[in-house]
Amino acid sequence: MPLSTGDLIGLMADNLRLRRSVLPIPTRNVTRWARGLDLPRGGTTVLYTGQMYQLIPYIERLVRLEQHFGESWVSRFTSLGRRVNRIVNITAFMAHPSARTRAPYDEIPANVAHLLTQAGVQFGCLYSDDLYSGALAHDLGLDDLVAEQARRVRAVFAKHGVTDVITIDPHTTNMLRSVYPSLIDGFTVRVRSYLEVLAEQSLPVRTTLAGEVAIHDSCLFARRENVLAQPRDLLGRTGITIREPAGTGRSTWCCGGPLESLYPDKALAQARTRVAQLQQVASTGVTMCPLCLVNLEKGAAGAMTFSDISHYLRRAYAPQP
Amino acid sequence: MTILNPDLIEEIGHPEQFNATACMNCGVCTAVCPLGLEVLPRRLFHYAVLGLEDRLLAETEAVYSCLLCGLCEENCPAGVHIAENVRSLRSYLNHKVYGL
Numbered sequence: 001m002p003l004s005t006g007d008l009i010g011l012m013a014d015n016l017r018l019r020r021s022v023l024p025i026p027t028r029n030v031t032r033w034a035r036g037l038d039l040p041r042g043g044t045t046v047l048y049t050g051q052m053y054q055l056i057p058y059i060e061r062l063v064r065l066e067q068h069f070g071e072s073w074v075s076r077f078t079s080l081g082r083r084v085n086r087i088v089n090i091t092a093f094m095a096h097p098s099a100r101t102r103a104p105y106d107e108i109p110a111n112v113a114h115l116l117t118q119a120g121v122q123f124g125c126l127y128s129d130d131l132y133s134g135a136l137a138h139d140l141g142l143d144d145l146v147a148e149q150a151r152r153v154r155a156v157f158a159k160h161g162v163t164d165v166i167t168i169d170p171h172t173t174n175m176l177r178s179v180y181p182s183l184i185d186g187f188t189v190r191v192r193s194y195l196e197v198l199a200e201q202s203l204p205v206r207t208t209l210a211g212e213v214a215i216h217d218s219c220l221f222a223r224r225e226n227v228l229a230q231p232r233d234l235l236g237r238t239g240i241t242i243r244e245p246a247g248t249g250r251s252t253w254c255c256g257g258p259l260e261s262l263y264p265d266k267a268l269a270q271a272r273t274r275v276a277q278l279q280q281v282a283s284t285g286v287t288m289c290p291l292c293l294v295n296l297e298k299g300a301a302g303a304m305t306f307s308d309i310s311h312y313l314r315r316a317y318a319p320q321p
Numbered sequence: 322m323t324i325l326n327p328d329l330i331e332e333i334g335h336p337e338q339f340n341a342t343a344c345m346n347c348g349v350c351t352a353v354c355p356l357g358l359e360v361l362p363r364r365l366f367h368y369a370v371l372g373l374e375d376r377l378l379a380e381t382e383a384v385y386s387c388l389l390c391g392l393c394e395e396n397c398p399a400g401v402h403i404a405e406n407v408r409s410l411r412s413y414l415n416h417k418v419y420g421l
Contacts, residue, residue: 005385006419013421139389141411142421219390254355254390262385270355270388 005262009140012261015089016145020152021051021132023058024089030054031127033106037113042160043124047113047194050133050172053105056290057097063264105290111310111318112168112194118318119201123166129156135171138179139258147183154180157189164190166197168310170220170227170289178224193221195288198313199230205237207319209312212241214282216274216296216306217252218289231288231309238316243281253277256299257291271299279304286312326374332417333369335409341366343399350393350403360387362403365410377410381418384410 012022030051039047116123134142134149153176157165167173170193177191215235221227228249236242247253256270275296278285285306287293296306326332333339344366351361360383368377377384387407394403415421 005382006421009415009419010421013415139408140385141408141413141415143408143412219388219392223391223395250395251392254388254392256388258388258390259386263382266356266386273355 008262009142012137012140013142013145016132016134016137016142016149019089020149021055022134022136023055023062025051025054025058027128029102030130032102033109034113034125034127037110039113040124041127042162043122044161045121045123045164045166046160046162047109047116047123047125048165048167048172048176049109049125049130050135050167050169050175051130052133052135052169052172053108053290054102055132056105056294057101059261060294061097061101063260108290108308108310109168111308111314112166114318115198115203115310115313116166116194119198119203121166121197121201124160126156126160126162129160131156133172133175135175136261138175143183146179150175150180150184150187154184154187154189162189164192166192166194168194170218170225171291173227174220174224193225193227193230195227195230195234195309198317199233203234203317205239205316207316208239209316210239211284212243212282213284213286213307213312214243214245214278215248216245216255216278216285216287216292217248218287218292219252219254221288222250222252227288234313234317235286235309238312240312245277245281247274247277255287255289255292255295257289257295260291260295267295268298271295273299275299275304323373324375325372327372329372329374329377330369333409333413335405335412338402338405339369339409340400340402341369341406343401344370345399347398349396349398350401353392353396355388355390355392356386362387362393362401362407366401366406369410378414378418381414384414 015024016022131153134146138146165176173193180187232242253274255274256267259267283304285296285304286309287306288309293306293308344363346363350363354360365380389404391404397403
């Protein structure tokens with residue numbers, strides 16, 4: 001018997017209401033990426049992760065448990081689990097990925113911080129106040145809770161004097177730039193993706209790269225936020241050859257990631273279809289979204305490799321000495 | 322037998338965004354949907370507009386299966402806010418079916 005859709009949505013709703021995230025994770029693991037970077041706390045411009053990359057290993061762990069228990073007798077107790085979770089955060093206890101699993105996802109915000117520093121951008125970060133944006137809850141129609149979360153984020157920005165936010169992933173970018181202003185009054189913070197910020201900087205290439213990649217546009221970047229030219233410009237200048245698959249740009253095909261929390265089997269089937277399109281043009285894929293990255297990796301099952309765009313950009317524009 | 326709920330569209334709420342009446346049932350959304358025939362937004366919206374509550378409730382999994390990827394919306398000739406409409410249906414089902 002699969003786990004109940006209502007109970008799963010209810011668990012995420014309870015977590016967001018009580019613990020400020022659909023899947024609360026320890027603060028030390030939200031902020032681990034910033035260790036050793038000496039970024040100032042707060043300031044007018046901040047790099048804001050919205051916890052998205054940090055959340056992925058936790059979501060993956062929980063989805064694996066969901067698939068495992070969904071076919072067992074345990075699935076009959078999800079309603080009970082939801083009631084217990086209101087008192088004790090059992091979702092975080094169950095979803096406990098290893099340091100080795102978390103590390104690759106921490107590299108991505110660190111890559112972005114290095115790139116922005118190389119470009120001469122002055123920015124800080126919010127450490128423990130870098131809150132989840134509510135993106136998944138918004139997709140699930142939990143509008144009242146998302147508005148409440150938006151007010152929390154607005155309060156955090158006000159507390160730190162933030163006027164400009166640099167985002168990393170498309171979901172946080174879309175929430176802060178397009179959704180929050182429609183949900184709450186007075187949300188006037190300027191929101192840009194790091195790809196938009198870097199594309200404006202004319203950053204010189206320090207190490208020329210070779211090879212070819214299939215570019216996979218995120219649905220939100222391509223169709224909602226018009227972040228299409230910037231990744232191509234930045235990646236193209238590194239020397240990498242960009243291959244456009246069937247379904248690209250504003251017609252990009254979804255990776256299936258948005259279905260993963262409720263229907264992982266459907267998400268995987270969609271990922272396999274997308275991987276087949278990408279494989280037609282290159283054996284390596286480049287992504288700009290944590291959900292795309294993890295879902296396409298699963299869909300490929302080793303038959304194709306994927307990397308976040310920040311890895312290429314870091315190697316070309318801000319190589320480690 | 323089908324029981325009509327004439328207040329269904331008001332119960333779904335978000336009247337400023339929920340523009341299902343703009344759908345002219347052309348089928349482009351179905352043709353481009355990466356999930357194929359599983360979701361059928363035009364059918365879901367017709368149930369909402371006509372007040373066919375029981376049929377809408379029977380499609381709960383389809384409503385939550387939408388990727389919200391927006392490819393249908395990108396191609397919709399009638400300018401239907403498909404993704405936002407699906408989100409409105411989810412919000413309605415969260416209250417109606419799951420008591421959230």
